Amino acid sequence: MTSDTLATELSCAIDQLEADNPAGALETLTAYLTKHPADAAGHFYRGDSLTELGRLDEAIAAYQTGLKLCPDDPDALTTLGDLLLEVGRHQDALASYRRVLEVDPQDADALVSIGLVYSSQDKGDEAIRAFQQAIEQEPDNLFAWNALGDAWYGQGDHQKAIEAYQQGITLDPQDPAAYHNLGELYYDLEDYDEAEDQCRTALQLDPCFSMAYLTLGGICMDQERIEEALGYYQQYLKHERSSLATEMLAEVKAVVEGLKEELGKQ
Numbered sequence: 001m002t003s004d005t006l007a008t009e010l011s012c013a014i015d016q017l018e019a020d021n022p023a024g025a026l027e028t029l030t031a032y033l034t035k036h037p038a039d040a041a042g043h044f045y046r047g048d049s050l051t052e053l054g055r056l057d058e059a060i061a062a063y064q065t066g067l068k069l070c071p072d073d074p075d076a077l078t079t080l081g082d083l084l085l086e087v088g089r090h091q092d093a094l095a096s097y098r099r100v101l102e103v104d105p106q107d108a109d110a111l112v113s114i115g116l117v118y119s120s121q122d123k124g125d126e127a128i129r130a131f132q133q134a135i136e137q138e139p140d141n142l143f144a145w146n147a148l149g150d151a152w153y154g155q156g157d158h159q160k161a162i163e164a165y166q167q168g169i170t171l172d173p174q175d176p177a178a179y180h181n182l183g184e185l186y187y188d189l190e191d192y193d194e195a196e197d198q199c200r201t202a203l204q205l206d207p208c209f210s211m212a213y214l215t216l217g218g219i220c221m222d223q224e225r226i227e228e229a230l231g232y233y234q235q236y237l238k239h240e241r242s243s244l245a246t247e248m249l250a251e252v253k254a255v256v257e258g259l260k261e262e263l264g265k266q
Contacts, residue, residue, distance in 0.1 A: 022052035040070035074100045093117050108138035127151045142168050176202035176209045210240040230259040
């Protein structure tokens with residue numbers, strides 16, 4: 001089989017993934033890898049397909065197989081770390097991110113990822129040090145500034161959290177996540193007007209930013225704006241596509257049904 005044919009087969013699987021057809025991509029890649037088991041890229045894309053299907057343990061195994069064939073791929077190592085973190089294998093995730101730094105000591109995102117592992121373990125001080133180290137290495141790293149804001153917020157230092165989020169906005173005024181982070185912070189501080197403004201700004205930048213709809217729904221619920229809350233929650237259900245949000249989707253669906261009944265809607 002020629003390299004052009006191989007590229008065509010992989011391209012087909014990639015197209016299926018981009019068309020939100022992970023089951024089709026998985027079938028294509030599984031068949032491809034039975035014939036070409038030494039193709040690391042095929043294993044990585046198979047891992048992506050499994051991730052989209054919510055089969056994270058199998059996705060981890062696929063990435064591990066690919067990395068045996070191509071052990072110095074920083075993108076694959078990062079993705080493996082993300083998957084390991086998602087399933088709670090913190091030490092394994094740290095090992096994968098640290099391997100990224102061995103391959104590329106200048107990869108500031110790997111430092112942020114290490115900080116996120118510490119955050120998930122409630123090791124706030126270690127997380128903040130990792131985020132700050134990433135910023136020292138790459139001062140315009142938006143990922144690091146937003147993560148630092150989350151960490152300061154977790155430590156109860158709201159002012160430092162606001163400053164970090166605002167620095168993220170300064171770096172990229174078109175990033176909806178930074179505005180939503182600020183909105184979440186103000187919401188928890190019960191500054192509903194500011195929280196709503198920030199979330200609306202996030203949606204102006206990205207009308208498909210599902211988490212902003214979820215936060216706006218909560219704001220409206222707290223203010224007994226029931227019909228508006230229903231609308232926002234329905235928008236969340238429409239736009240949330242992550243396979244990792246299954247539990248939240250189920251909760252919001254139940255809330256939507258309850259609100260419809262309360263409002264007398266079908």
